[in-house]
Amino acid sequence: MSFDRTRFLSSCAAIMTCLATPALAQSEAPQESQANQDFGSTSDIIVTARRVSESLQNVPVAITAFSQDMLNERAVSSAFDLSKSVPGLVTSADSGNGALPSFAIRGRGQFFGAATGSVETYFADVPLSPPFQMPTLPPQYFDLASVQVLKGPQGTLFGRNTTGGAVLFVPQTPSDKFEGYVRGQLGTYDNAQLEAALNLPLGDIGALRLAGFAWHRKGYVETVAGRVDSAASFTNGATFNFLTGQFSGPGTVLLPRTDIYNQDVLEFRGTLRLNLSDSIENTTILTWHGDRNRASSQLHQLRTGTQLAGAIGAYFPTLLPDNPRIADVDTDLTRPRSSTWAAINTTTWEATDNLRLKNIVSYISAEGYGNNPADVDGSPFPAINLVRPGRPLKNRQFYEELQLQGNVGPVEYIVGGNIDNTRQPGANDKINVPTLTFDTGGFDHQYRQSRYSSKSLFSSFTFKANDQLSFTAAARHTWDDISDRSVLVNNAPRFLAVAPLDASGENCVASLLPTGATCQVLNGSRKFKGWSYNGGVDYKVTDDVLLYGGYRHGYKRGGFNGRGGTLADFGPENVDDFYAGMKAAFLIGGRRSTFNIEGFWDNYKGAQRSYLDLSGGALVTTIQNAGKTRYRGFDTDMVLNLTDWFRLSGNYTFVDAKYLKFQDVSVAAANAIAPFILTPSQLAAYRALNLQVDNNYMAGNIPGQNSRHKLNIQGRFHHTLNDGAEIAFIPSMTYQSKFYLNDSSFVLPAIGAVLFNGGVPLNSVAQGANIAPGYTTFDMRLEFNNIADRFDLSLNATNVTNKLYRVGGTGIWQFGVDSVAYGPPRMYFVEARYRF
Template sequence: MKYLYLSASIAGLLFGGSAVAQDVVDQASAQQLQAQAAGFDDIVVTARRRAEPLQDVPVAITALSGQALQEMGVRSTDDLQKALPGVNVSGQRRDDASFYIRGQGPGIFSFGQRNFTSVATYFAEVPALVSGPGVFFDLSGVQILKGPQGTLFGRNTTGGAVLFEPQRPTQKIEGYVQLSAGNYGYRELEAVMNLPISPDLLSIRLAGNVAERHGFTTSVLTGQHLDGRDYQAYRASILFTPAAGLENLTIIDGRVKDQSGTSAVIRQVNPASPTGALIAPYLAQQRALGVRRTLLPVALYDRQSGFGVTNKTTWEASDAITLKNIVSFRRNRVDQASDFDGTPVNTFFIENVPGERGWQIGQEQFTEEFQVQGKVPSMGLEYIVGYYHELTKPGFPQEVRQSLSGNVSVRRLDYRDQSDALFAHAEIDLTNQFQLSGGFRYTWDKRAAGIGVFNTAGDCTQRVPAGTGPITCPFEASGKFKAPSYDATIQYKPMDRVLAYLSYRRGYKSGGLNLPSPAPEFTAFRPEHVDSFEAGLKADWNVGVPLRTNLSAFIDKYKDIQISQPVVIPGVAITSLVQNAGKATNKGFEFEGSIRPLEILTINGFVSYLDAHSNVTVPGTAAIKGRQTAFQPKWKYGVSGKLDLPVSDALGTLGLSVDYSWQGKVNTNETNAAYLTTYPSYGLLGARVELKDVARSGIDLAVFGSNLTNKTYILGGFPLTSSLGFESAYYGEPRMYGISARMRFGN
């Protein structure tokens, strides 16, 4: 029953304490009881900005509870992907990897500018830079929404949204302390304390997470252990309920990271390229060293600092109207030294400008969202209307030092992005079995950016147009983009615990700016649009044992899809050139299933297929027809099992969790016909053995491991063969194992 109580309490907190809140709690409780009768506990999700059981939402969602995250050993976004059908994680730096969903990725990343992503991440309902460790502690759960999002969420996306929701304060004195240790010098402390300062008036929840781990990749030239982990994170949540139906929740969170940088391992060179010819002699040497040792000639570092404040005020003005306001401020600072080829050759290197500067790049984000949620019971109608505003800028003068083939330059970068939107969504029950829902949003985006390129003496070296025009510092550009987005869904419930739906969604992603740009016609790129069609079936069956099957199939048709290609601009360094590339179609399906053959045993599985072939045309290049879109595996599957076996009062309950996931190979580009780089397929095995509530003491003891077969696999890297003459990669974690002890106290 614990999931039932947790779900009901979340729903109650989200909607306050009046009759409206009680209706939601009663409804969620009744549906939870139905799920338990069918043999499963539903997770309550907020995909439609209110608390609902997962099985009642006509959207393809993968939801993981906080307990499931712990059992699977999820401590970063890299770990998370092993439990998610249709989702991949990749990037260019460890712990900063981004999500790819249904053929759409993190969007266009230009160093020193804000990224307008195809897959947005949210923390406590606010768009946020969520990646790496220091986030996955004291969470109520993670929800992955697939397909275009926008009519209900703050930021428009064409691929999906990932929602991280922290635990809320409760009216109980409770908490825990957990200590973990393992190989590679792994040490971690996690602690939570929940205190009702004044019952039913003021509660606070304090949580902290500190971890260290030695790096598992060693430079044979410097002796540095790369790919280490060293961070401290904290969170304070304050819940104030001064009157019935009125609540105010403030969440303060932060993270500081100071660890060794990401390793780079050379995999491929183009000997016909001048740079590739210099690197070629080291390729055989690197292959002899293996992937856990590199030829990096300098020490690398990764320093980051993040801070955020989110305030949510909810007022139930009546039984039919609820007003909600969400305001937030988030700040991030980054200072990294990165080597892109992993050899002693000076090809492409980024670091901070020497001196007293603390940070290279930054982001300060302010958001304001106001909602009116209402219902008309006599019509079977529920609705939400609202306004969203977002303003983002660096927060300080950004400056980055780059070295390209020995030519050192300093780039000074600035940007200002503003997004405003009006949105509305409604659901109406046509009959007891049919429901129609839909939404509309109109978005206005304003983007401005500037860049200046200087030599080490401080003289401007930037020519606009690149290489031919007059020397100009800074070069500034701006753009305005606007578009509607909308959706419609029809759902049908032929029987209890069975839901079928058809949906259409029109998605939009803002256009942007290429700075620096090789030519005036490439300075700006247009917005991207998608028409998404999805059919789904969510069902709980009784086939002698409880069985759950969730299936969704989709076709996404893109127009003016944004494609990024690395290019070298003389006198400036390397940059990502974004261009609109005509049309593309992605299609596939995702299946998730659960079966409970015994009361103490649950088996889960998933499989996904994605056909995201490149039939686009990028000016100046030729796409390879039929080649899968970059960083998107065609096939992915996974299976996990959980066994809870009561042993004795002295030992408590024995819990055994095992999980295995596999994904197919991925391409790293669609247009380079000379060097077709791929990352091989791989499978990962993990397990956890736990004694829960030993001798009824509130102590849980666990032994855990990940990548138990010590598989060598690639997470991301730098496919720069066409532009710089080489391709390098960074590899996933080797076999990791450890022990943990959690002491729970209070209720």
């Protein structure tokens, strides 16, 4: 696919029109250039890990934080870029789809269809991750004050309970200066970025800041052009009509050639700060995001002796040439642009010298296609296809939080509460269609309306015994209420644009179903409640050395598996986290350097884990609770300003993860949620396994999404010229050890062994599947900063050695295929920035 210059230039024009300003106008005080900043020094970064603004080095919590200039130095424009520089942060391709990045911190992250992820993402203090993997506002990587990665349970002071960590994106707040910038980037794979921001002071009234970002990049994987679908009956190419279920041409259908793992992103943001009085400040953010990114799993290998592998092999005796940059898929991966807008209003009132009120209210309206369309098996055979529905998925989120902050003598406190509601449409012609698959029997699709309500009260108290010693205690109690209505239609020869229900929405109407199709309505409602709490102590040995430690208890709500005959529960997840750390700043030849380290030991009870089966005849994710899981390890980061011309920074994380007790409830769950019809031989095979009495059978697995080792090292060689300009060379290296794609890579749940492997246990890793091997990548950047006090120019190369590495996969070896997602190849780009 060629570079669509017209579309990209239109996006650029839109941004520049929004941010139009006299380019040669002089601001009152030019923004500080990169050349004059203390690069790599994190001691002055302001973070909000405890919901108040404070210096990073003074917070007794493990945090990695970057300013926008530090993000630019590391060429961070996406979640995969960010993970290179953050100890313990792994970004993987959710369900093998590179267009759906998922964060994991210290091995805890999104486990496919779990109720909520273990890591929550926030923008301007508003949680972004929706329940049930519906579309929402993606993180934005432009015009930020900081990005902060918080490690460990964060459920006490943040709006959603998370047992693994949180990633905070803090946008720039309008200032009282007239200033701005324009940044452009051009590179290989038709890479083009344009970013701009304009800050307009409004006198005593306040200030307005406008910003925009556009990114076009051709995908680094191309699909096979004109490949005939192996079944000679179905590929959902551009000529397929979803409403009629018909192709425009007779016989077989050829897919158009396209590229995937592309970037087609457009974002705008406007922020208005109003000074309502001397003590009241109100800030409103309006932001919009749209993208047309395409991605899918790619077939890596076949498992001999399986029905799917045999079928693929019969039509294609040899796989594609050993070229991971070519994919042979049988699903049309193109889709309309997603559209998400959000309004976030924050009001702060300095009521007295010792009392501050802060209120956050937001609304997010999102429309998109999530994981549809995708080719789950990554093969040219119509085995496990997720077809683009006839209408986008819709999601609406309302969030309200009130905080009271202040101090009474030596005690600092934060108390408050929040309301968190997510709603989806329910009308027959608007209800979401999150699952639309195809096989030789026709369409299998699910209409779904999920609702989520959460209310919580929280408090945190810090007692400052003296200038050196402090004690902190915090707690949150949460009440969760979730409901789900699923309408399952199987064996329909075409996609039904309207859910086949009566006026009540609770009963299937046979006359609305095609001949041979079946329909089932499932309703479920669950309530959960739980506590998150923590206690800690920190001691400042000197002004530059902080010792700290403590205990945190994290809670994550449970849910239900909404597919099959009934709705089966999975319970809440709880974690007990013990941690201790040190933050130190010191001088090397008069130059400030830092070294931080934290050790942790986490014990989970009821960790929510997923496995795949064929409930109701379709590929679905089933959630169960693992009995006991242990994570232990440490992470460390340092910034060493060794000379006036060289800075060395680095970070390392070690995580040892293990299941101590992991029962196999797959057959019990399958009986509860799926209308399985086991043949006598299958039933005998299951009974032969005799696993139903072994409550620790699955403990032979290793927790998925966890890299045992993660290392990043970056150097910065720099020299300031006589005119104030600076030249800098920045090489960096990232190493990430292997991780497993899911939580049954060594031992398959019993139901999977019965259905797909003749009742014999399956070790996927032993056969080279369900694994992302370790890898090392190198990046380089050459900067020319502060040219004429206003220009910065850089030359960049990423993945210099062109390393082939995987960032995720589907983990469905039991079905006969290993499908994976690959990271970007070597890329070059030039970047320029003008400040005014």
